[in-house]
Amino acid sequence: MRGKILVINPGSTSTKLAIYDGENEYLTKTLRHSAEELAAFAKIVDQYEFREKIIKDFLTESKLQISDFAAVIGRGGMVRPIPSGIYQVDETMLEDLRSGKFGEHASSLGAILAYELTKGTDIPKFIADPVVVDEMCELARYSGNPAMKRVSIFHALNQKAVAMKAAKEIGKPYNEINLIVVHMGGGISIGAHKKGKVIDVNNALDGDGPYSPERSGTLPLCSFIDLCFTGKYTMDEMKKNLKGKGGLVSYLGINDAVEIQKRIRNGDKEAELYYKGMIYQISKWIGKMSAPLKGKIDGIVLTGGLAYDNDHVVKWISDHVGFLARIFVYPGGDEEEALAYAALGALNGKRRIKSYAEEIL
Secondary structure (H helix, E strand, C coil), X not given: CCCEEEEEEECCCEEEEEEXXXXXXXEEEEEECCHHHHCCCCCHHHHHHHHHHHHHHHHHHCCCCHHHEEEEEEECCCCCCECCCEXXXXXXXXXXXXXXXXXXCHHHHHHHHHHHHHCCCCCCEEEXXXXXXXXXXHHHHEEEECCEECCCCCCHHHHHHHHHHHHHHHXXXXXXXXXXXXXXXXXXXXXXXXXXXXXXXXXXXXXXXXXXXXXXXXXXXXXHHHHHCCCCCCHHHHHHHHECCCCHHHHHCCCCHHHHHHHHHCCCHHHHHHHHHHHHHHHHHXXXXXXXXXXXXXXXXXXXXXXXXXXXXXXXXXXXXXXXXXXXXXXXXXXHHHHHHHHHHHHHCCXXXXXXXXXCC
């Protein structure tokens, strides 16, 4: 089936838009938003009219109107934990997103914008594989303390998309193989994919896993508690030390991996040391995720922005864990393409459209 699909991917400081005609990219645009523009809104959900106008202006400039689209799909946001899949936007989902009770993030605007833009029409509106996709096995949820439960928050959309690419390359259905998928960007998530489900994964949002360009990853716990009680930091500052000011930026003062790679090529041994430390931790977590799969691994998939770095990231990870399984490299994280293909699969009847209201019962 052919037909234009509008993709809406709201980020913290941008709105990425894409139009696909069937499987073909028709038009893309990234609209940047300044801190001053966004400061006018007390809550993220309050931004939807501001962003809706931007999208409408984009459509006008493109000489298109909403009736030209076969479907609209938004980036999935902070809903309740749900299985992977494509979901029709419904009132229950909108209520949860608008309340913010499951967390606030700009991606939550995706479903709201898809709904508002198509209001009064019969155009299907979807989300797919939000960050809160939860397919973890029961044993993966135990942390060692009943007051704290391990939760699933990761780059689900990209992980699922590249896992399906690897399955196609292997020549088997995704739900018949086992993979370890590593998304490496500002945050890093490493998931154990067992026959189509991510049965274990680190919480890439809140400090679990390897350190990354701007996140601390799992820290020595007693040392972290001691730091909390020094009186030097507020609670918000300590959280910032985990997310935003952790990882490479805490060691080197920058979170730009391209600049760090340049420093390494120019002989900066300190930059090389801390970069290698991150790769070492990523490799350890890949090894860790081999245990839930009992060593039966069809492939290790590297993706995200850091996967463009063949000279350091890909090479060093391969040196550490190449003995475990074949390594597949799909650099970047084209969320717009993944969303467009998800919507196309739903329209073609190749992928089941799920009901959010029914899944959370």
